[in-house]
Amino acid sequence: MKSVKIIGTGSYAPERILTNREIEERGLSNDAWIVKNVGIRERHIAAKDQATSDLAVAAGIRAIKDAGLSNKDIDLIIVATGTPDRPCPSTACIVQKKLGAFQAAAFDISAVCAGFIYGFSVAASLIISGNYEKILVIGADTFSRITDWESRDCVYFGDGAGAVVLSSCEVGKGLLGCFLAADGRGYDDFTVKAGGSEEPASIETIKNHKHYFSMNGKAVFNSATKVIPMGIRKVLADTGLEVRDIDWLIPHQPNINILKFCAQELGIPFEKVMVNLDRYGNTVGGTIPLLLDETVKSGKIKPGDIVVLAGVGAGWTWGAAIIKWV
Numbered sequence: 009m010k011s012v013k014i015i016g017t018g019s020y021a022p023e024r025i026l027t028n029r030e031i032e033e034r035g036l037s038n039d040a041w042i043v044k045n046v047g048i049r050e051r052h053i054a055a056k057d058q059a060t061s062d063l064a065v066a067a068g069i070r071a072i073k074d075a076g077l078s079n080k081d082i083d084l085i086i087v088a089t090g091t092p093d094r095p096c097p098s099t100a101c102i103v104q105k106k107l108g109a110f111q112a113a114a115f116d117i118s119a120v121c122a123g124f125i126y127g128f129s130v131a132a133s134l135i136i137s138g139n140y141e142k143i144l145v146i147g148a149d150t151f152s153r154i155t156d157w158e159s160r161d162c163v164y165f166g167d168g169a170g171a172v173v174l175s176s177c178e179v180g181k182g183l184l185g186c187f188l189a190a191d192g193r194g195y196d197d198f199t200v201k202a203g204g205s206e207e208p209a210s211i212e213t214i215k216n217h218k219h220y221f222s223m224n225g226k227a228v229f230n231s232a233t234k235v236i237p238m239g240i241r242k243v244l245a246d247t248g249l250e251v252r253d254i255d256w257l258i259p260h261q262p263n264i265n266i267l268k269f270c271a272q273e274l275g276i277p278f279e280k281v282m283v284n285l286d287r288y289g290n291t292v293g294g295t296i297p298l299l300l301d302e303t304v305k306s307g308k309i310k311p312g313d314i315v316v317l318a319g320v321g322a323g324w325t326w327g328a329a330i331i332k333w334v
């Protein structure tokens with residue numbers, strides 16, 4: 009038997025920064041409300057000629073370099089995204105082409121804000137099973153492209169990407185356990201209504217703003233504050249660890265109040281909860297690997313530390329993973 013470790017991390021956010029003040033100037037919301045209720049001060053926005061795959065490639069290149077590998081060493085690319093370049097083919101295939109990593113298999117994962125945890129878990133299983141050796145898992149999104157910039161809900165998201173390279177290691181180190189779950193009963197609470205097979209694009213769907221995300225804010229809050237602690241407790245129980253054993257929690261970044269509520273619910277000191285949504289907003293699939301990359305590069309995480317990744321996304325989808333850092 010073998011386990012799985014992270015051997016490289018990387019991230020990328022587009023150059024253009026959109027501040028709360030600029031949103032306030034457009035008369036949609038205001039800085040004080042956004043900071044108090046969401047915790048975001050600014051977010052990055054992709055340039056016109058940047059698609060999700062471009063953000064993914066930039067983060068992927070950095071993670072591969074960090075791992076001391078070349079693009080030719082990667083045998084599988086998984087991209088977690090809710091904003092693919094095109095409905096088909098997968099963004100992972102476009103990333104493979106841009107990386108010139110033609111030896112690698114490639115596919116996308118669709119679990120929105122929990123997509124990275126889903127992709128990470130699938131990749132880990134494929135390494136443990138012996139099918140693949142070096143997997144690039146990328147979380148990348150450009151929600152600015154499905155944001156209704158005439159709605160007050162434009163405050164929540166930013167564009168960004170993060171990536172990790174996974175490889176095998178001895179059991180007892182690296183990934184100690186992970187857990188995935190879903191509840192499709194909430195599928196309509198956060199959604200993009202048109203553009204799929206249910207309601208293809210038409211003049212009507214465009215007129216009715218149905219290609220932008222729509223959100224039931226209360227349902228998001230209630231779901232996230234329930235399932236994030238639930239997912240973390242489940243992996244802790246599976247691995248025989250306690251909340252006090254956690255050195256660093258790298259959670260999805262939906263909203264500062266959701267994160268504070270979850271920390272209180274779990275009884276974990278907030279200093280152990282990593283946060284960067286003030287500078288990036290919610291980058292959806294990108295949040296966890298982007299935050300992990302920042303935390304690793306800051307030197308906070310030491311070998312032997314217990315690191316927990318946890319996310320919740322539309323669907324609902326959620327999951328958590330516990331890593332003993334190598």
Ligand SMILES: CC(C)(COP(=O)(O)OP(=O)(O)OC[C@H]1O[C@@H](n2cnc3c(N)ncnc32)[C@H](O)[C@@H]1OP(=O)(O)O)[C@@H](O)C(=O)NCCC(=O)NCCS
Pocket residue numbers: 036037038041042045160161162163164198223224225226227228229262263265266290
């Ligand atoms: C969005 C959220 C703050 C709204 O709070 P709520 O009490 O559930 O919802 P309401 O619609 O009743 O709004 C409460 C007040 O905030 C105001 N408000 C809501 N969104 C606003 C915005 N973007 N800008 C300014 N004011 C806003 C409303 O006008 C209302 O004001 P009022 O009390 O003066 O009428 C809360 O539901 C939440 O935090 N949800 C999680 C959303 C999230 O994290 N999404 C990102 C991940 S998917």
